[in-house]
Amino acid sequence: MELVDVHCHLENDFFQSNLDETLSFARRAGVRKLITASAYPAQWSLSAELARRYEAVEFAVGIHPWYCPESVDSHLASLASAALGAVAIGEIGLDAKTQRYPMARQLDILIPQLELARDLELPVVLHCRGAFNELLMLLRKYGPERGGVVHNFSGSPELAEELIQHGFSFSMGGVLTWRNSPKRARLLRAIYPDHFMLETDAPDIPPVEARGTPNTPANILYVLRAASEILERPAEEIAAMTTRNAARLFDLHL
Numbered sequence: 585m586e587l588v589d590v591h592c593h594l595e596n597d598f599f600q601s602n603l604d605e606t607l608s609f610a611r612r613a614g615v616r617k618l619i620t621a622s623a624y625p626a627q628w629s630l631s632a633e634l635a636r637r638y639e640a641v642e643f644a645v646g647i648h649p650w651y652c653p654e655s656v657d658s659h660l661a662s663l664a665s666a667a668l669g670a671v672a673i674g675e676i677g678l679d680a681k682t683q684r685y686p687m688a689r690q691l692d693i694l695i696p697q698l699e700l701a702r703d704l705e706l707p708v709v710l711h712c713r714g715a716f717n718e719l720l721m722l723l724r725k726y727g728p729e730r731g732g733v734v735h736n737f738s739g740s741p742e743l744a745e746e747l748i749q750h751g752f753s754f755s756m757g758g759v760l761t762w763r764n765s766p767k768r769a770r771l772l773r774a775i776y777p778d779h780f781m782l783e784t785d786a787p788d789i790p791p792v793e794a795r796g797t798p799n800t801p802a803n804i805l806y807v808l809r810a811a812s813e814i815l816e817r818p819a820e821e822i823a824a825m826t827t828r829n830a831a832r833l834f835d836l837h838l
Contacts (some may be wrong), residue, residue, distance in 0.1 A: 676711025
């Protein structure tokens with residue numbers, strides 16, 4: 585059984601002292617590929633270095649809506665060179681629930697990143713909270729040809745269908761292990777099998793089985809188990825479908 589963790593943050597300080605062990609545990613859990621997504625320019629070179637150092641690691645580069653002060657404007661010009669060898673532009677997006685930066689500022693940072701993804705023919709990794717109307721308007725005008733993935737998605741099946749029309753799929757992680765959400769179950773059934781992928785968002789959002797500890801990519805097995813229970817499908821089938829979807833979107837060679 586081969587798995588792909590399409591969204592984690594190996595750049596995080598938590599992993600820097602134990603990354604070999606972390607990836608070894610992930611490999612034993614069946615994780616064949618991991619996509620580590622940077623959140624701000626200071627992480628870009630580390631993201632690329634991790635992908636060079638570890639065969640299982642691929643990387644994405646971008647500016648997250650939580651990290652878009654005026655000082656990052658100068659870095660937008662260098663994002664294209666930072667993306668050399670990347671499988672996506674991300675993690676990028678919009679967040680109406682953060683107090684850090686106004687929506688106008690987030691839009692100023694997101695639009696050129698969408699345009700760059702289109703120019704480089706790369707998919708995008710999107711973070712979006714409370715701003716899907718704004719996001720859909722942008723995708724109609726600036727959406728990259730290769731679409732992308734909305735990570736940690738928890739919207740409605742109807743919203744998912746609108747995003748699918750723009751070439752997007754969806755990844756879900758630890759939230760799936762909270763199995764008491766009929767809304768989430770309805771969403772999962774709507775996007776499976778063709779538009780669903782597995783993520784951990786490690787070291788964030790651990791599964792309920794690892795509550796209170798930093799998340800790791802090996803915990804993807806808990807996400808897989810939860811998806812299997814919700815969908816009432818064999819774990820092996822879900823592993824195959826999600827890995828196929830990830831390989832297709834990110835052009836992974838497994």
